[in-house]
Amino acid sequence: MGRLTDKVAIITGARSGIGRGIAEAFAAEGATLVLTARTKDKLETAAQEIAKGGNRVKAIVADVTDEKQVAELFRQTVEAFGRVDILVNNAGTNTRYATVDLPLSEWKRVIETNLTGPFICGREALRLMSKQKSGRIINIASISAKRPRPNAAAYVSSKFGLEGLTRSMALDGRPDNVAVCCIYPGNTWSELKIGREEQQHREGIMEAADIGAMAVAIAALPDGVNMLECEMLPVKQPFIGRG
Amino acid sequence: MAQVQKTGDRLAGKVALVTGGSTGIGRGIATRFAGEGASVVICARGKERLEKAAEEIAKATGSRVEAMPCDLTDEAQVQAMFKRTMDRFGRLDILVNNAGGNSNDLIVDMPLAKWESVLGVNLNAVFLCGREAMRIMKAQKGGRIVNIGSIAAKVPRMRSCAYVAAKWGVSGLTRAMALEGREDGIAVSQMNNGNTDTGHSSSAATEGAMEVDDVAGMVLAMVLLPPGVNVLEGTLTKVSMPYIGRG
Numbered sequence A: 001m002g003r004l005t006d007k008v009a010i011i012t013g014a015r016s017g018i019g020r021g022i023a024e025a026f027a028a029e030g031a032t033l034v035l036t037a038r039t040k041d042k043l044e045t046a047a048q049e050i051a052k053g054g055n056r057v058k059a060i061v062a063d064v065t066d067e068k069q070v071a072e073l074f075r076q077t078v079e080a081f082g083r084v085d086i087l088v089n090n091a092g093t094n095t096r097y098a099t100v101d102l103p104l105s106e107w108k109r110v111i112e113t114n115l116t117g118p119f120i121c122g123r124e125a126l127r128l129m130s131k132q133k134s135g136r137i138i139n140i141a142s143i144s145a146k147r148p149r150p151n152a153a154a155y156v157s158s159k160f161g162l163e164g165l166t167r168s169m170a171l172d173g174r175p176d177n178v179a180v181c182c183i184y185p186g187n188t189w190s191e192l193k194i195g196r197e198e199q200q201h202r203e204g205i206m207e208a209a210d211i212g213a214m215a216v217a218i219a220a221l222p223d224g225v226n227m228l229e230c231e232m233l234p235v236k237q238p239f240i241g242r243g
Numbered sequence B: 001m002a003q004v005q006k007t008g009d010r011l012a013g014k015v016a017l018v019t020g021g022s023t024g025i026g027r028g029i030a031t032r033f034a035g036e037g038a039s040v041v042i043c044a045r046g047k048e049r050l051e052k053a054a055e056e057i058a059k060a061t062g063s064r065v066e067a068m069p070c071d072l073t074d075e076a077q078v079q080a081m082f083k084r085t086m087d088r089f090g091r092l093d094i095l096v097n098n099a100g101g102n103s104n105d106l107i108v109d110m111p112l113a114k115w116e117s118v119l120g121v122n123l124n125a126v127f128l129c130g131r132e133a134m135r136i137m138k139a140q141k142g143g144r145i146v147n148i149g150s151i152a153a154k155v156p157r158m159r160s161c162a163y164v165a166a167k168w169g170v171s172g173l174t175r176a177m178a179l180e181g182r183e184d185g186i187a188v189s190q191m192n193n194g195n196t197d198t199g200h201s202s203s204a205a206t207e208g209a210m211e212v213d214d215v216a217g218m219v220l221a222m223v224l225l226p227p228g229v230n231v232l233e234g235t236l237t238k239v240s241m242p243y244i245g246r247g
């Protein structure tokens, strides 16, 4: 019996990268999974591959920035599996501009995906979990929520905001025993491979499975116990010192 | 406390030292490590309780568990303990700086001697043990150090000035050790736990508390990560813990 048997988890942005790593790690512990992303064919391929492990896995296409699509995602999940025990707000995006050159449209796209998306999904989850009197929301922020990299104002602001959202949801979910937490990963292999080899050499890089392992340890905590923060990064990644 | 015994062999061949391993959270962590096949050294001042714990953990897990009585505020005793560990086991893969203790005084009433004794075990001991471990781990080109902080490292409570200052200091020391250990592949992390039921905490009764094994299980998950990957900081509390909001 797995450590997550009988748990129903929704993972956003699950067709690639960290989301997929978490999905695979949850699947290995017996969880029932609802995977979501916008790209239908890639999402369905990922779901089929993960379902080979014998888990119940459902792919539901949704854009996390769209209120109606998210409501539908939760409705279909409850219809299929009766409840939601875990939401992983992982879907995210980035953009690279010096602040002076950052177009408003790019700012809005990043803030909507990385911050408004987790709010919309988190609100649906909190509504359900408050009634259940149990549940867990795991937000995937970034160490950028603690200290910026250059040319990443939108991303950094969205991730700092996600930390605030985590704390607020944790506070508002507390009376109903809902645990809300944040994982702050450093460099991790993902779909975007450009520049990663060099990054690996210079700073070190984690596997999505490493984030998956900690996400499992968190998801498997007893009801009522919360890992509010989990900052994790390659040992060699420049972050701890001044720069 | 849930009865954890032999769970696997994911730490087979590894040597771990857990300070304050005779009771409470330290004993829980030592049990989890031994349950995964690690050889474990535990230390504390009280010899009798320490030896009994070592015996019981060894019996429950089938792993080698050695008791080394030590006052961690004494440099010579700390150095002797690390030397003895190296003599016995030849290496050190994991150090958990867990030993700690609080006092219950308002700042205005706090005698200097008490202040110094709280800083001694909660902060100086982390430096003394960390320094010895880093010397060994630098030569080994790798290792893992987990410092048990507290949410008191983030938000104070009343009647805990020395403890809060010490734990705040541990946050600084964790970062300093992580920075200086980085080039040699030494991963240094901090677990900030909230109320944990060790059977003798007054706040646990009013605010609720986690089980010792909730903390120990998470520390195990942290040390099981691949060598190049580190949880720099984790915060683990009861959902109900008054900590997130203002007070």
Ligand SMILES: NC(=O)c1ccc[n+]([C@@H]2O[C@H](COP(=O)([O-])OP(=O)(O)OC[C@H]3O[C@@H](n4cnc5c(N)ncnc54)[C@H](OP(=O)(O)O)[C@@H]3O)[C@@H](O)[C@H]2O)c1
Pocket (backbone or CB within 6 Å): A012, A013, A014, A015, A016, A017, A018, A019, A036, A037, A038, A039, A040, A062, A063, A064, A065, A090, A091, A092, A093, A113, A117, A140, A141, A142, A143, A184, A185, A186, A187, A188, A189, A190, A191, A192
């Ligand atoms: N990789 C790293 O080094 C790193 C470090 C720290 C934090 N993170 C964070 O980890 C999370 C995952 O990143 P990753 O690196 O694994 O990225 P990735 O491989 O690019 O995956 C992003 C996922 O999010 C989905 N997605 C994007 N926008 C979406 C939307 N509007 N609605 C629904 N799904 C959407 C994508 O699928 P579709 O495009 O099909 O929608 C994809 O599945 C992000 O929050 C990121 O900020 C990553």
Ligand SMILES: NC(=O)c1ccc[n+]([C@@H]2O[C@H](COP(=O)([O-])OP(=O)(O)OC[C@H]3O[C@@H](n4cnc5c(N)ncnc54)[C@H](OP(=O)(O)O)[C@@H]3O)[C@@H](O)[C@H]2O)c1
Pocket (backbone or CB within 6 Å): B019, B020, B021, B022, B023, B024, B025, B026, B043, B044, B045, B046, B047, B049, B070, B071, B072, B073, B097, B098, B099, B100, B101, B121, B148, B149, B150, B151, B193, B194, B195, B196, B197, B198, B201
């Ligand atoms: N329990 C909680 O709610 C809680 C919450 C947050 C953080 N923490 C932290 O977790 C750690 C463990 O706490 P705990 O509650 O498990 O403590 P505990 O039950 O009081 O155990 C403390 C351990 O440390 C040893 N110790 C104390 N002073 C020592 C010294 N000078 N030299 C060597 N060993 C010494 C004790 O043995 P001897 O007395 O025999 O030396 C004992 O083994 C501490 O760092 C504490 O600050 C605990």
